[in-house]
Amino acid sequence: MYMTKHDLRLLMLHDFKLGHNASEASANINRAWGEEFTRDRTVRRWFGKFRSGDESLKNEEGRGRLGSLENEQLYAVVEQNPRLSVREMSQTLGVSIATVSRHLKIIGKVKKLDKWVPRELNENQKLRRFEVCSMLSLRNTNDPFLDRIATCDEKFQTMIVPSKEAEISCFPFGLNERAVTALLCPRKCRSSVGS
Numbered sequence: 009m010y011m012t013k014h015d016l017r018l019l020m021l022h023d024f025k026l027g028h029n030a031s032e033a034s035a036n037i038n039r040a041w042g043e044e045f046t047r048d049r050t051v052r053r054w055f056g057k058f059r060s061g062d063e064s065l066k067n068e069e070g071r072g073r074l075g076s077l078e079n080e081q082l083y084a085v086v087e088q089n090p091r092l093s094v095r096e097m098s099q100t101l102g103v104s105i106a107t108v109s110r111h112l113k114i115i116g117k118v119k120k121l122d123k124w125v126p127r128e129l130n131e132n133q134k135l136r137r138f139e140v141c142s143m144l145s146l147r148n149t150n151d152p153f154l155d156r157i158a159t160c161d162e163k164f165q166t167m168i169v170p171s172k173e174a175e176i177s178c179f180p181f182g183l184n185e186r187a188v189t190a191l192l193c194p195r196k197c198r199s200s201v202g203s
Contacts, residue, residue, distance in 0.1 A: 016046060017065040020054045030055040077103045082111045090124040 016037070023033035030052040037046050085097055092100070098108045112118075116127040129137070148154050 011041065013067075014065055017054060020046075020051055021058060021063060021065065024055055024058045077101055077107050077111050079111055079115050082108065083115050086112070086115075086117055086124045091122060092124075 019037055020033055023036060028036065031048060033055070034046055034048045034051040037051070038044065081101060082097070085092065085100060094105050094108050094112070098105045101108065112124070117124045118127045119125075
């Protein structure tokens with residue numbers, strides 16, 4: 009036999025009128041209609057409503073799922089202003105933050121540098137990256153410049169210079185190793201520059 013939500017609420021009201029508490033009512037309903045037919049928390053919420061004097065069996069507004077979201081709607085909002093946060097988009101579209109996040113993943117948008125961009129590169133972007141890489145590779149073949157680039161990341165590593173010629177090629181402006189380190193990694197090297 010099929011039971012509607014209205015019928016279930018009527019059973020809850022019946023148990024409430026008989027003087028049962030929410031746990032007893034939930035156990036009675038589950039015993040009669042099968043385990044996990046209703047949850048104890050649901051019965052408690054309805055009993056609270058009945059205790060306040062409201063014995064209507066209609067669900068109040070605002071409960072349940074928020075409105076659905078079409079991918080085209082979200083795409084239009086993102087294209088109109090790619091700097092919106094997920095929270096702002098959810099308020100604009102009237103759906104939850106989780107729904108917006110899930111649909112952003114579906115339409116292939118990721119946030120990079122505070123801007124929503126496509127996850128995949130389009131053909132023009134791929135072509136441009138290929139051109140730049142080819143140009144840099146050809147330039148490095150003609151005039152090796154990659155050997156002269158000094159980089160520093162979160163983990164500082166001391167550069168050991170094997171010869172005087174290598175030192176000149178590594179530090180073309182006549183700077184020593186400590187000065188280059190201080191220029192490239194000012195946060196990590198402040199304490200070592202003064203010593």
